[in-house]
Amino acid sequence: MQNVYLLLGSNLGDKKKYLEDAEMLIGEKIGNIITKSAIYISEPWGFKHKEDFYNQVIIINTNYSALKVLALCLEIENLLGRKRKKGTYEARTIDIDLLLYGNEIIHNKKLTVPHPQMHRRRFTLEPLCEIAPDLIHPIFNMNMVQLLDECTDTGKVERLEHQSIFKPQEKIK
Numbered sequence: 001m002q003n004v005y006l007l008l009g010s011n012l013g014d015k016k017k018y019l020e021d022a023e024m025l026i027g028e029k030i031g032n033i034i035t036k037s038a039i040y041i042s043e044p045w046g047f048k049h050k051e052d053f054y055n056q057v058i059i060i061n062t063n064y065s066a067l068k069v070l071a072l073c074l075e076i077e078n079l080l081g082r083k084r085k086k087g088t089y090e091a092r093t094i095d096i097d098l099l100l101y102g103n104e105i106i107h108n109k110k111l112t113v114p115h116p117q118m119h120r121r122r123f124t125l126e127p128l129c130e131i132a133p134d135l136i137h138p139i140f141n142m143n144m145v146q147l148l149d150e151c152t153d154t155g156k157v158e159r160l161e162h163q164s165i166f167k168p169q170e171k172i173k
Contacts, residue, residue, distance in 0.1 A: 001061050003034065004069055005100040005132070007115075007124050008056045010093060011044065015054040018080055018094045023058060025076045026096075030069055031062030037127035039160040054160070057099070057127040066101040070111050073098060099124065103138045114139060122153040 006026065010018040019039065027033050036058040043052050062069060073096040081093040099115045106113040114137060118124045125148040128135065133145045140147065 001031075001063060002102045003100075004031070004060050004062055004066075004098065004102070005128070005135075006058050006060065006073070007095075007097040007099050007118075007127075008058065009053045009095040009097075009123075011051040011053040012093045019054055019056055021080055022076055022094050022096060025079065026058065026060060026073075029076065030064060030072050031060040034059045034061055035131050037130045040123060040127050040157050041160055042123035042157045043155050052156075053123065055123045055127060055157075057124070057131060059131065066098065066104065066106055066113055067111060069101065070098055097124075099128070100135070100138075103136070105138050119147045120151065120153060122148070122151055122155055122157045125151055126157050126159075 008019050008022050010022075012018075016039065023033060023036070037056050040055045041052050042055055064072070077092075077094050077096055082095070083092075097115055097118075098111070098113060099118050101113045104113060115124075118128075119137065119140065125144060128144045129148050134143050136143055137147060142150075
């Protein structure tokens with residue numbers, strides 16, 4: 001079993017529902033959700049758009065390989081209406097980024113882990129610091145709080161208030 005850290009994001013339609021639907025499908029198709037951060041509101045990163053993003057980090061436990069997790073995340077994005085254009089950032093119903101796969105370092109044509117931009121993105125680091133502040137980045141050998149302290153991203157990131165307490169999914173016997 002491997003702990004996998006995923007970033008969920010949405011800035012189109014019912015953003016909260018897209019995050020909830022993604023969580024449900026991730027739980028069904030990839031693995032049990034161990035914990036999740038609050039939802040954070042952030043302005044688009046790398047492009048301009050009138051709608052802010054809802055972002056959330058979840059930790060799942062899975063038996064699948066990193067490439068299989070990636071394939072299933074792309075399948076879930078497709079099921080939830082994500083349309084991709086190569087090489088551009090754009091508004092989206094759902095985005096699922098594989099941030100970390102345990103403490104593994106993976107670099108091939110299909111996947112780079114740790115996510116190559118995570119240390120540059122406040123909207124990723126703030127929810128990560130909420131649920132895994134002591135987690136060590138396997139390349140930089142720094143914890144998430146240290147990465148956030150050194151992050152130069154000045155984009156707006158605010159925690160959405162009035163969220164319920166997370167209760168992990170029960171394992172199916």
